[in-house]
Amino acid sequence: MIRADQGDTIKVKYTGRLDDGTVFDASPEDRPLKFIVGRGEVIPGFEEAVIGMYQGGRKTASVSPDKAYGPRREDLIEKVERSMLPDDVPLQVGRQLEVTPAEGPKFTVMVTGVDDETVTLDGNHPLAGRNLTFEIELLEVKKDPKDKPAPPTMN
Structure with a gap:
């Protein structure tokens, strides 16, 4: 089984909900979200939620404002x-x-x-100060090429 880690390129389907159950975002069915773990392309709490997930796995993750869009200011x-x-x-x-x-x-x-x-x-982000819940399905993990073992050398 392939596990998501720093530097991996992953594809996920997700639905994001507020505490009252309102859906604020979801990946289109035909276009999963693709990003590289560790590059800050998504909010920190979402990235932390996918690290350690296995390809094909599903989970629900709660993300506090400090790991999302920050507090309302x-x-x-x-x-x-x-x-x-x-x-x-x-x-x-x-x-x-x-x-x-x-x-x-x-x-x-x-x-x-x-x-x-x-x-x-x-000037606050519309989701600042909000707790977010994500339902995540990890569709694909492509390992970072530097994680591959070096080919054998001939002496």
């Missing part, structure tokens, strides 16, 4: 004057906006409140 929520935003930007609760600061990289915020004078923007 109040300092990432800000009320801004409507006049600070371009007139052509639709301001609806639930809409995501891309913000380009004068310095630093672009980032995405969610509109969480709108009134006549202000707009509340939330």
